[in-house]
Amino acid sequence: MTTTSGPSAAIEALGLGKAFGAVKAVDGLDLSVPSGGVFALLGPNGAGKTTTIRIFATLTRPDVGIARVLGHDVTSEPPAVRAGICLTGQFATVGPSLTGTENLVLQGRLLGLTTRTAASRCGRRCAGWSPRARLSC
Numbered sequence: 001m002t003t004t005s006g007p008s009a010a011i012e013a014l015g016l017g018k019a020f021g022a023v024k025a026v027d028g029l030d031l032s033v034p035s036g037g038v039f040a041l042l043g044p045n046g047a048g049k050t051t052t053i054r055i056f057a058t059l060t061r062p063d064v065g066i067a068r069v070l071g072h073d074v075t076s077e078p079p080a081v082r083a084g085i086c087l088t089g090q091f092a093t094v095g096p097s098l099t100g101t102e103n104l105v106l107q108g109r110l111l112g113l114t115t116r117t118a119a120s121r122c123g124r125r126c127a128g129w130s131p132r133a134r135l136s137c
Contacts, residue, residue, distance in 0.1 A: 008034055008035050009032045009035065009068075010035040010036075010037075010069070010070060011031065011032070011039070011069055012031065012033075012066070012067070012068040013029045013030060013031040013056075013065060013066070013067050013068075014030055014067075015030065015065035015066065016028070016029040016031075016052070016055065016062050016065035016066070017029070017062060017063050017064040017065050018048075018051050018055060018060065018061075018062050018063050019063055026048040026052055026055070027048075028065075029052060029065070035070075055067050055074060056074060056081075056085075057087045058074050058078040058081050058082055061074075061075055062075065069081045069084060070084040072084070086111060101122055104118070104125075104126075105118045105119050105122050106118075108121060108122065
């Protein structure tokens with residue numbers, strides 16, 4: 001699957017693969033996601049979604065292929081990759097009462113942004129989303 005290509009890609013994979021014993025969790029993934037957009041990685045249980053995200057977040061090394069985030073190779077430049085991303089789990093929140101937007105602002109604060117800057121960035125990213133999407137992000 002190819003979404004876009006070129007130097008403006010935020011995430012790229014070329015022939016990406018990862019196996020756990022005889023199980024191929026990721027097998028020959030080709031992917032290019034443009035900067036500045038929203039992208040969803042969907043599939044059934046066992047399709048390799050979590051493994052793929054772990055590779056892009058430098059938490060798991062791929063067995064084969066190339067993975068880049070913001071132009072940085074995940075295996076040879078993990079500090080540069082980590083400096084440019086933030087990863088949070090699906091259920092990671094301080095409490096169930098926080099909205100998706102509030103969780104995004106919280107993540108920004110944890111990364112050292114002021115509340116105003118975090119809220120502004122969140123507002124720009126979520127501006128075109130429906131009210132329901134902004135709440136559930």
